[in-house]
Amino acid sequence: LHELTMEIISYPLLVQFVVISIDVGTALCALLFYAENMNDKIYFISFIFAMTMQIFPICYLGTMVEYSFGHLHFAVYSSNWVDQSISYRKSVLIFAERTQRLPKQIAGNFIPIALTTFLANCKAAYSFCTLLADTGAKK
Numbered sequence: 001l002h003e004l005t006m007e008i009i010s011y012p013l014l015v016q017f018v019v020i021s022i023d024v025g026t027a028l029c030a031l032l033f034y035a036e037n038m039n040d041k042i043y044f045i046s047f048i049f050a051m052t053m054q055i056f057p058i059c060y061l062g063t064m065v066e067y068s069f070g071h072l073h074f075a076v077y078s079s080n081w082v083d084q085s086i087s088y089r090k091s092v093l094i095f096a097e098r099t100q101r102l103p104k105q106i107a108g109n110f111i112p113i114a115l116t117t118f119l120a121n122c123k124a125a126y127s128f129c130t131l132l133a134d135t136g137a138k139k
Contacts, residue, residue, distance in 0.1 A: 006105065014108030017055060021121050024051045025128025033133065055118060062105045062113035073099040 031044035076096040081089055105113035 010107055010109060013058065013113065014111060017107060017111060017117065017121055020051050020055055021124040022128055024048050024122075024125035026132065027051070028125060029129040029132045032129070033136070052118075052122070055121060059113060059115050059118035062117075063115045065105065066102060066114065069099065069102050 027044050027047050031041060031048070035041045035044055073096050076092055076099060079092070081092040084092070107113055107117070111117055
């Protein structure tokens with residue numbers, strides 16, 4: 001199920017990360033250098049907020065899934081499995097061994113879906129904004 005889900009959402013998330021980084025960088029540049037009145041500033045601030053809120057929940061939940069799966073094997077060993085039947089103990093050992101391999105949520109087969117990716121996306125947007133500003137200043 002995890003592989004099917006990642007197969008479906010992996011590349012659209014990669015595209016979304018790239019497009020949002022470019023959009024936020026452009027809007028940030030427009031906010032800093034071209035917005036003259038309060039309405040324009042409010043528009044660009046709300047646009048930047050809306051764009052970042054498209055990917056923040058995805059990245060946050062990706063981090064939480066990774067964190068939860070990281071503690072799953074400890075929860076299995078902390079349960080009362082020693083006093084159970086032999087078939088239950090065998091099942092618990094197999095389950096605990098399988099939970100040690102964490103499922104990876106990856107966008108485009110190389111970008112992890114985590115809060116670090118959200119921060120990297122914000123940094124990329126800022127870098128794109130400075131690139132646009134430097135290009136505009138050289139004219």
